[in-house]
Amino acid sequence: MTDTVSTGAADAPRYDFRTAEPKWQAAWDARGCFQVNDVPTDNRPKYYVMEMFPYPSGKIHMGHVRNYTLGDVIARYKRARGCSVLHPMGWDAFGLPAENAARERNIHPAKWTWDNIATMRDELKRMGLSLDWSREFATCDPAYYGHQQKLFLDFLRVGLVERKESWVNWDPVDGTVLANEQVIDGRGWRSGAPVEKKRLSQWFFSITKYAEDLLAALGSMDRWPERVRVMQENWIGRSEGARLHFELTQPIAGIDRGEVYTTRPDTLFGMSFLALAPEHPLAAAAAARDPAAAAFIAECRRLGTSEATIEAAEKRGFDTGLRVRHPFLKDATFPVWIANFVLMEYGTGAIFGCPAHDQRDLDFARKYGLDVKPVVLPPNADPANFSVGNEAYVGPGTIYNSDFMDGLDVDAAKRAVIAELERLGIGEGVVNWRLRDWGASRQRYWGCPIPVIHCAACGVVPVPDDQLPVVLPDDVTFDRPGNPLDHHPTWKHVACPACGAPAVRETDTFDTFVDSSWYFARYCSPHADVPVVREAVEHWMPVDQYIGGIEHAILHLLYSRFFTRAMKATGHLDVEEPFAGLFTQGMVTHESYRAADGRWLYPEEVDRLPDGAAIERNGSSPVTIGRVEAMSKSRRNTVDPGAIIARYGADTARWFILSDNPPERDMEWTEAGVAGAYRFTQRVFRLVESLAGGSAAAPIGEPGPAARNLRRATHRTIAAVTEALETFAFNVAVARLYEFANAIGEAERASDEPGLDWARQEALETLSRLIAPMMPHLGEELHARLHPSAAQLVAELAWPEADPALLTAETVTIAVQVMGKLRGTIAVPPGAPRDAVLPAAKADPNVARALEGKRVVKEIYVPDRIVNFVVAG
RNA sequence: GCGAGAGUGGCGGAACGGCAGACGCAGUCGACUCAAAAUCGACCGCCGCAAGGCGUGGGGGUUCGAAUCCCCCCUCUCGCACCA
Numbered sequence: 001m002t003d004t005v006s007t008g009a010a011d012a013p014r015y016d017f018r019t020a021e022p023k024w025q026a027a028w029d030a031r032g033c034f035q036v037n038d039v040p041t042d043n044r045p046k047y048y049v050m051e052m053f054p055y056p057s058g059k060i061h062m063g064h065v066r067n068y069t070l071g072d073v074i075a076r077y078k079r080a081r082g083c084s085v086l087h088p089m090g091w092d093a094f095g096l097p098a099e100n101a102a103r104e105r106n107i108h109p110a111k112w113t114w115d116n117i118a119t120m121r122d123e124l125k126r127m128g129l130s131l132d133w134s135r136e137f138a139t140c141d142p143a144y145y146g147h148q149q150k151l152f153l154d155f156l157r158v159g160l161v162e163r164k165e166s167w168v169n170w171d172p173v174d175g176t177v178l179a180n181e182q183v184i185d186g187r188g189w190r191s192g193a194p195v196e197k198k199r200l201s202q203w204f205f206s207i208t209k210y211a212e213d214l215l216a217a218l219g220s221m222d223r224w225p226e227r228v229r230v231m232q233e234n235w236i237g238r239s240e241g242a243r244l245h246f247e248l249t250q251p252i253a254g255i256d257r258g259e260v261y262t263t264r265p266d267t268l269f270g271m272s273f274l275a276l277a278p279e280h281p282l283a284a285a286a287a288a289r290d291p292a293a294a295a296f297i298a299e300c301r302r303l304g305t306s307e308a309t310i311e312a313a314e315k316r317g318f319d320t321g322l323r324v325r326h327p328f329l330k331d332a333t334f335p336v337w338i339a340n341f342v343l344m345e346y347g348t349g350a351i352f353g354c355p356a357h358d359q360r361d362l363d364f365a366r367k368y369g370l371d372v373k374p375v376v377l378p379p380n381a382d383p384a385n386f387s388v389g390n391e392a393y394v395g396p397g398t399i400y401n402s403d404f405m406d407g408l409d410v411d412a413a414k415r416a417v418i419a420e421l422e423r424l425g426i427g428e429g430v431v432n433w434r435l436r437d438w439g440a441s442r443q444r445y446w447g448c449p450i451p452v453i454h455c456a457a458c459g460v461v462p463v464p465d466d467q468l469p470v471v472l473p474d475d476v477t478f479d480r481p482g483n484p485l486d487h488h489p490t491w492k493h494v495a496c497p498a499c500g501a502p503a504v505r506e507t508d509t510f511d512t513f514v515d516s517s518w519y520f521a522r523y524c525s526p527h528a529d530v531p532v533v534r535e536a537v538e539h540w541m542p543v544d545q546y547i548g549g550i551e552h553a554i555l556h557l558l559y560s561r562f563f564t565r566a567m568k569a570t571g572h573l574d575v576e577e578p579f580a581g582l583f584t585q586g587m588v589t590h591e592s593y594r595a596a597d598g599r600w601l602y603p604e605e606v607d608r609l610p611d612g613a614a615i616e617r618n619g620s621s622p623v624t625i626g627r628v629e630a631m632s633k634s635r636r637n638t639v640d641p642g643a644i645i646a647r648y649g650a651d652t653a654r655w656f657i658l659s660d661n662p663p664e665r666d667m668e669w670t671e672a673g674v675a676g677a678y679r680f681t682q683r684v685f686r687l688v689e690s691l692a693g694g695s696a697a698a699p700i701g702e703p704g705p706a707a708r709n710l711r712r713a714t715h716r717t718i719a720a721v722t723e724a725l726e727t728f729a730f731n732v733a734v735a736r737l738y739e740f741a742n743a744i745g746e747a748e749r750a751s752d753e754p755g756l757d758w759a760r761q762e763a764l765e766t767l768s769r770l771i772a773p774m775m776p777h778l779g780e781e782l783h784a785r786l787h788p789s790a791a792q793l794v795a796e797l798a799w800p801e802a803d804p805a806l807l808t809a810e811t812v813t814i815a816v817q818v819m820g821k822l823r824g825t826i827a828v829p830p831g832a833p834r835d836a837v838l839p840a841a842k843a844d845p846n847v848a849r850a851l852e853g854k855r856v857v858k859e860i861y862v863p864d865r866i867v868n869f870v871v872a873g
Numbered sequence: 874g875c876g877a878g879a880g881u882g883g884c885g886g887a888a889c890g891g892c893a894g895a896c897g898c899a900g901u902c903g904a905c906u907c908a909a910a911a912u913c914g915a916c917c918g919c920c921g922c923a924a925g926g927c928g929u930g931g932g933g934g935u936u937c938g939a940a941u942c943c944c945c946c947c948u949c950u951c952g953c954a955c956c957a
Binding site for chain 2: 225226227230231233234235237239241260261262263264275315339340341342343345346347350351352353354358359360361363432434550553554659660661662665666667668670672673675676677679680682683686729731732734735736737738739742745813814815816817819820821822824825857858859860862865866868869870
């Protein structure tokens, strides 16, 4: 055949993604390319890749596109590498926005949610993701949440769930309780309203029972980002110290002592006061007899955690007039204060204050004129002169002024004092955790009902398994504040399953984080009539690669780790860690635009001028170009994926999003970048068109140099792209494919030498397959054009293998340095011997000039890399 | 304050201790066009006419050789933050 190099023709064939993309999506679908069995029927290695499932808020956004593209590249690559790949998708479908829509627009939350799911499913399908759609589910479906109720009841049976009264975070705007994890800087994570403290009866998952294990396991999770592990570590917050009690000189309201937790028991002799959290029972006892104390406590509560944050530096206290005895100093007593900086949630809600060696205690002591008595002497300090000013001494040193601890260092003193406290029976060494149990009750309609019944006679009665699922009623109204389930005329009134007497259903629903704490397990057997089928989860779990945003570093990921352990404890599965590998992607950002009158403008409302300035599209008034920041509706710097896919195709969107930068960093979405990616799809298509479908035979004799070089480029690209995909360096994989396309284009221009078409055929075929994880539709289209009668799709083909013999170039260029500075390059065969290379290096004119008149004292030669002459003088 | 990460052309970014800036975007010039778009070709770190010099946040060090390893410092981003 002859080479018909079509370059630059105006009528060059154009890749029509509008017909190609639906065509290949239908082909994958028809052949069930991405479906796997719950329990394997072959012995291929399993690979479970999953992205965080979306909340069906309306339409997909660019963050989804990035997330699902990343996962899809991995899924397609692993499939080509011979794995049986589980790649599922579903919907995190319960949540407050659905109720807000109901209140604001009078749409039922279920309808709003299912309509959004339909829209978003459609959009995801247009992306050409290699998902097993037969596993799709939504968490708002009783077929899902009924099993969640079963899990809850199982957890209840083994004591991993309990109902207890506690101080909770109350969001006055959303009208619900929030978990600690959902309070950001003292404000509700959704509403942004200052959170109040309330005492309520709530359901708690006993996540603290696994504190030790959740922390210890982080150490071996080497495929998680360091960042996330550290965040979880801090959140779990292990500390070692002592718990001890102080006797009150006079009991109050039946209380005769106060218990504190400290990590510095070695400073016990430096005590000058005891401080209570405002919510502490002893504080309440003091308030009961002293209106001033009550007023102080009320003031603390009114300020709440939110404004307390703003006033963080301001320490406030109230002296109750109570006094406690020191455990070791016979006659010493100390005042008991209520202090706003002591947290009821941590330790025992009470501390002993040692101002000399704790900055907070020192600030407090200075403000209220309390004693400051040093008991740790810094190295080389003079005990007669050492004193503490406005900075507490928290470093190492020798204990003094401390009776039996005198002369010990800090660690030895801690051991000594704990031993003494234990001997006297007034305290003990303990490990303390910052982690709290997970309060999961929410006073909301659009969530999974908590399957218990409250009976006046029997107490809390679990709903019997055979009455599950407890289904949400459809006929609810949103015309008044509060929980519609509670307002419903009949739903909550049921007979007690134990005694048959009239009883009341629990009207709280679960925190939606419960829904997402086990969905990865449900995907393994999504249609089973039990929560999970053991055989299926044992085959597929853990998730080999989980991908999502960093914003879930604590909440979702920690809850899921807990749930997996609890499911193991209740016999549902047999793994501890749900996610063996975790990848956290960066955000998608965009420039923001502002009109002269301050209105934010969408990118499509703005035109860029050649000089870089911007004007409004319909009016030519100037536009201020703002910062590049995360896409958000409020700043209107969003780009609708649906519009991009309609205009450029899914492959272009996928290619650009992968090519821009490393996936863990924030990427900037730009129109120019998308256009560049689109041009590449057309260029690659033209390369294949130019070969015009024939299959070229191998040459009889030795192929020409252009053919040989192209073959080497082909095999080196296979190796390079493989390596890049293995390490998540998708931007590098893209770069290697650009280079490869350039190499193919160059070969095209070579003379019609023997074997060139044959080498081009191999190159293009390889290109179609290497490109397919990123641009699957284009990959199929190229493959079909190269092999019009092919029986298999690229999606069904194995990954190309690089021939090791073709991985090195025929000649290598070696850099020649003199004293570490580059003076020239020489071309030699790979692995050329030292005594052939060094004379050639010296013969290079530039090198010769640099060596002139110098004495070479050392010659460094690293084969295929470098020559370096070290000279004297 | 504590912790984690990052500083490389106009921009995004490449680079087992071995030719810094691959690849893309933007830009410049040229070809093809009546013209434009598209396409194709060439150029594209800084200073310099050139020879050459200088260059990976700054300063030291190790090495024949450092963006890369070690020490000190600076800046930025993110997370946590009264946790006793």
